[in-house]
Amino acid sequence: MVKNINLPLSQLGLTARGGADPMIRGVAVDSREVGRGFLFAALPGVHAHGADYVQQVLEAGAAAVLTDQKGAEIAGEAVVDAGAALVVAEDPRQALAGAAALWFGAQPPVIAAVTGTNGKTSVATFLRQIWTELGYEAVNLGTTGVEGAWSHPLAHTTPEPVTLHSALAAAAEAGVTHVAMEASSHGLDQRRLDAVQLVAAGFTNFTQDHLDYHETFDAYFAAKAGLFRRVLPEEAVAVINMNDPRGTEMRAIAAARGQEILAVGRGLGDLSLVGVRVDASGQDIRFNWHDRPFQARLNLIGGFQAENVLVAAGLAIASGEDPERVFETLPHLGTVRGRMELAATRDNGATVFVDYAHTPDAVATAIKALRPHVMGRLVAIVGAGGDRDRTKRPLMGQAAHEHADVVIVTDDNPRSEDPAAIRAEVKGGAPDAVEVGDRAEAILRGVDLLGPGDALLICGKGHETGQIVGDDVLPFDDVEQASMAVAALDGKLV
Numbered sequence: 152m153v154k155n156i157n158l159p160l161s162q163l164g165l166t167a168r169g170g171a172d173p174m175i176r177g178v179a180v181d182s183r184e185v186g187r188g189f190l191f192a193a194l195p196g197v198h199a200h201g202a203d204y205v206q207q208v209l210e211a212g213a214a215a216v217l218t219d220q221k222g223a224e225i226a227g228e229a230v231v232d233a234g235a236a237l238v239v240a241e242d243p244r245q246a247l248a249g250a251a252a253l254w255f256g257a258q259p260p261v262i263a264a265v266t267g268t269n270g271k272t273s274v275a276t277f278l279r280q281i282w283t284e285l286g287y288e289a290v291n292l293g294t295t296g297v298e299g300a301w302s303h304p305l306a307h308t309t310p311e312p313v314t315l316h317s318a319l320a321a322a323a324e325a326g327v328t329h330v331a332m333e334a335s336s337h338g339l340d341q342r343r344l345d346a347v348q349l350v351a352a353g354f355t356n357f358t359q360d361h362l363d364y365h366e367t368f369d370a371y372f373a374a375k376a377g378l379f380r381r382v383l384p385e386e387a388v389a390v391i392n393m394n395d396p397r398g399t400e401m402r403a404i405a406a407a408r409g410q411e412i413l414a415v416g417r418g419l420g421d422l423s424l425v426g427v428r429v430d431a432s433g434q435d436i437r438f439n440w441h442d443r444p445f446q447a448r449l450n451l452i453g454g455f456q457a458e459n460v461l462v463a464a465g466l467a468i469a470s471g472e473d474p475e476r477v478f479e480t481l482p483h484l485g486t487v488r489g490r491m492e493l494a495a496t497r498d499n500g501a502t503v504f505v506d507y508a509h510t511p512d513a514v515a516t517a518i519k520a521l522r523p524h525v526m527g528r529l530v531a532i533v534g535a536g537g538d539r540d541r542t543k544r545p546l547m548g549q550a551a552h553e554h555a556d557v558v559i560v561t562d563d564n565p566r567s568e569d570p571a572a573i574r575a576e577v578k579g580g581a582p583d584a585v586e587v588g589d590r591a592e593a594i595l596r597g598v599d600l601l602g603p604g605d606a607l608l609i610c611g612k613g614h615e616t617g618q619i620v621g622d623d624v625l626p627f628d629d630v631e632q633a634s635m636a637v638a639a640l641d642g643k644l645v
C-alpha cells in the first residue's frame with residue numbers, strides 16, 4: 152500500500168538489526184504487492200512462511216523486511232546481503248499492527264469494537280445506525296465491508312492491519328468520525344486490530360465456531376478475551392452481555408484491567424431488558440437504564456436482535472452519548488441485510504426469511520426467534536460451509552431438527568470439499584431432513600411446501616451474493632432466489 156509521505160523505518164516503531172533506518176515507501180504483507188522501498192512483513196502462516204517469498208520482494212526493491220526468529224533463519228542472510236534492513240520481532244504481527252497504524256496515521260476519533268461468536272455484524276450495524284441518527288458521520292466495518300457514510304468492500308471480517316489502517320485512514324479523510332468495527336477471533340488471534348484506538352468494546356456471546364482454526368474452546372475464548380485483555384485501553388468501557396454463560400468471565404477480565412463495565416442483559420445489568428411484546432413486523436421492548444424505565448418500538452424480527460440492539464445502545468452510551476438520546480433513535484433502526492430479512496411473501500400470506508445463521512447456536516436461535524411470528528409450520532433450510540469447522544455440521548443439523556417442523560439440507564459454500572459429504576455430516580444431526588444439493592432447488596422446494604400461516608427460514612448465507620464451489624464464486628443470492636421461487640410458484644412474472 153503506497154502513500155504520499157514516506158517515513159523512516161524508525162518512525163514506524165521498528166528497529167533494524169545493525170541500526171539501518173531506510174526510508175519506507177509502502178507496507179505489504181503479500182510479496183506480490185511489494186514495490187521499491189517497501190517494508191515487507193514476512194509472517195508465519197498456515198500454508199507457508201512469508202520469508203519463503205523474500206527473494207521476490209528483494210528483486211522488487213524492498214527496503215526492509217519485518218519477520219520473526221524463524222523468518223530470520225529462513226531469509227535473514229539474503230535480506231542483509233541485498234542491503235535491505237532486517238527487523239526481527241518476537242511478535243511480528245503485533246509489530247506490523249503498530250507499524251501500519253503509524254504508516255497510515257489518521258484514525259477516526261471514536262472507534263468501538265465488538266466480539267462474540269454471533270451478532271458482531273448486527274451490533275456494529277445498529278451502532279452505526281444509532282450514531283448516524285445522532286448526526287455523526289459513521290460507518291460499520293466488518294463482514295459486510297465498510298458501510299455507512301463511506302463505503303468500501305472488504306474480504307475479511309477483521310482485515311489484516313495494512314488493509315484495516317488504510318480503510319480507517321481513508322474513512323477519516325472522507326470525514327468519518329465514528330467507526331463500529333467487528334473483532335473476529337482470527338483477527339484478534341493474529342493481532343490484526345491491536346493498534347486501533349478504541350473507546351469501547353462489546354461482547355455478545357460465546358458458542359461453537361471456528362474450531363478448525365482455534366482447535367479448543369479455551370483457545371477460541373482466549374482469542375476473544377484478547378479484545379479486553381490486550382486491545383481495549385484501561386480507561387475505556389467494556390459492554391458485556393451478561394446473559395451469556397461466559398459473560399461473567401469476560402466481565403472479570405475487563406474489570407481486572409480497570410475498564411469501566413457497562414453490563415447488559417435480560418432482567419439484569421445497567422441496561423436491562425425487562426419486557427418484550429412480539430408482533431408480525433417487529434417487537435416492543437421495555438428496558439431499564441439503571442432504575443429508570445424506558446420503552447421502544449423495534450422494527451426488527453427476533454428476540455436476539457433486541458439483545459444486539461441493547462449491546463449497540465450500550466456501546467453508544469460508552470462512547471459518550473446521552474442515554475436518553477440514544478434510546479430515542481431505537482425505533483429508527485432498520486433490518487441488517489441478510490439477518491432475519493423478510494425476503495418474500497406468498498399470495499397465501501406465508502413468509503420467507505433469510506438469515507446468516509451458520510453456527511449451531513445461531514440456527515437454534517434464529518428458528519426459535521421466528522417461531523412467535525409464525526402461526527403454522529416452520530420450514531428451515533440449512534447447510535454448512537466447506538473448509539471450515541467440521542464438528543459444527545451435525546450440531547447445526549440437530550439444531551434445525553429440534554426446532555423446525557420440516558428441515559431441508561442443502562449446500563452452502565462447499566469450497567474445496569465434496570458437497571455430498573458435507574450434507575451427509577449435517578444430516579447426521581437431522582436424520583429426517585430432505586436432502587436437496589442444489590440450493591436454488593432447495594429454496595423452490597421449501598417455498599412450495601408453504602401453506603397459509605407457514606414460514607420458511609433460509610439459513611447460512613444471509614447477505615452473501617455467491618456460492619463458493621472449488622475456486623469459483625457462482626452468483627447466488629438467497630433473497631433473490633426466494634422472490635424468484637415465490638413468483639414462479641404463485642404464477643407471476645419476475
Ligand SMILES: CC(=O)N[C@H]1[C@@H](OP(=O)(O)OP(=O)(O)OC[C@H]2O[C@@H](n3ccc(=O)[nH]c3=O)[C@H](O)[C@@H]2O)O[C@H](CO)[C@@H](O)[C@@H]1O[C@H](C)C(=O)N[C@@H](C)C(=O)N[C@H](CCC(=O)O)C(=O)O
Nearest residue numbers: 180181182194196197198199201204307308309311335337
Ligand atoms: C486462517 C487465516 O486467517 N489465514 C490468513 C493468513 O493466511 P495463512 O496464514 O494461511 O497464509 P499463508 O498462505 O500460509 O502465507 C503466509 C504468509 O505468506 C504470505 N504470502 C503468501 C503467498 C505469496 O505468494 N506471497 C506471500 O507473501 C501471505 O500473505 C502470508 O502473510 O494470512 C493471510 C494474509 O493475511 C490471510 O489472507 C489468511 O486469511 C484467509 C484467506 C482466511 O480465509 N481467513 C479467514 C478464515 C478469516 O480470517 N476469517 C475471519 C473470521 C470470519 C468470521 O467469523 O466472521 C475474518 O476476520 O474474516
Ligand SMILES: Nc1ncnc2c1ncn2[C@@H]1O[C@H](COP(=O)(O)OP(=O)(O)OP(=O)(O)O)[C@@H](O)[C@H]1O
Nearest residue numbers: 268269270271272273294455506507508513516517
Ligand atoms: N445475539 C445473538 N445470539 C445468538 N445468535 C445470534 C445473535 N445475533 C445474531 N445471531 C445469529 O447469528 C447470525 C449472524 O449474525 P451476525 O452476522 O450479526 O454475526 P457475526 O458475529 O457478525 O457473524 P460472523 O462471524 O460471520 O462475522 C444471525 O443471522 C443470527 O442467526
Ligand SMILES: N[C@H](CCC[C@H](N)C(=O)O)C(=O)O
Nearest residue numbers: 509535536539563564611612
Ligand atoms: N465468517 C464465517 C462465515 C460463514 C458463512 C457460511 N455461509 C459459510 O460459508 O460457512 C466464516 O468464514 O466461517
Ligand SMILES: [Mg+2]
Nearest residue numbers: 271272293294
Ligand atoms: Mg460478521
